[in-house]
Amino acid sequence: MNDASTPGLPGTRPLVTIQSHILQQQARYPEATGDFSWILSAISISAKMISAQVRRARLEDVLGHVGSQNVQGETQQKLDVIANDILMRNLAGRQGVAVVASEENEQPVILHDQNDGETRYCVMFDPLDGSSNLDIAGGVGTIFSILRKDRRSTNIADSLLQPGTRQVAAGYVLYGSSTVMALTIGNGVDLFVLDPSIGAFIRVGESLRIPPKQKCYSLNEGNRLTLPEGYQRYLHWAQDSGYSSRYVGAMVADVHRILIQGGVFLYPPTKKAPKGKLRLMYEANPMAMLVEQAGGKALVAPGERILDVKPTEVHQRTTVVLGSADEVDQVMSHL
Ligand code: AHM
């Protein structure tokens, strides 16, 4: 029997790679130059390269010589640094990128000059979030955020300091049991899985919606006694109400679970990190955009969206509470 949505194709839906997805999206904007699509393509190529490195993480240690050399005699680097280099080098080849900021670089890197009319975008990323999970073969990820360059800024690096509401795209790649990319370009969230046998990301989900409720919270409970009182009250209430706790310790893996199954992810202020641990520009903002685009909420405090925070520095930290709308409301009602 023919599938009604795809006349002529017996019982099948079209296969969509990330490249065709990006081109489909670009076609919705006839004035688009293609620069933006090329930036997304640099990120997807980087994700494939990082994925390949992550899969070999412990093998490289074992096959390399004791000390710091791998089998080719090259000096071994930490995977965070390798992932950072991969993204930097792929993005450096894209004329549309003006400036790049990364968790791994103290200062933003200017790739193409301010006066070059073609350079219209700023890209920020955490190249390998949760990298301590590599030691235990756990999930790690890449998080990215794309902004249009702020033409009002005289200093090109200041272009980065725009609130998350100005992001034009955001996403993450989870290097878990499979390599998964969640992407939004402001029109819902789509999901892709890397097929390693052909080296292509294939679309597996469109316009994802976070379940509005799920009795599950995700935070580092070791910090419980140093959390502000409101969070302690919330935890007491949640445990009394039959909630489960799930915490991978890599934000990408924890947020991915919540995107698919619902629940709430929290990183409140703690004694060790009084402003919160997570970084606003390349961890909290892109996750907040994804979560909101999927129908969830992402707040720093009651009524205060993460996406509305006006940044003052590239590496600033923030409190994060995000996930299913009702579950975020429950947290807020205890603060
Ligand atoms: P990183 O950017 O240094 O990897 O740190 C960020 C990670 C997040 O992925 C994760 O949610 C959090 O740190 C876990 O922190 P903690 O070990 O304090 O619970």
Ligand code: MG
């Ligand atoms: Mg990080």
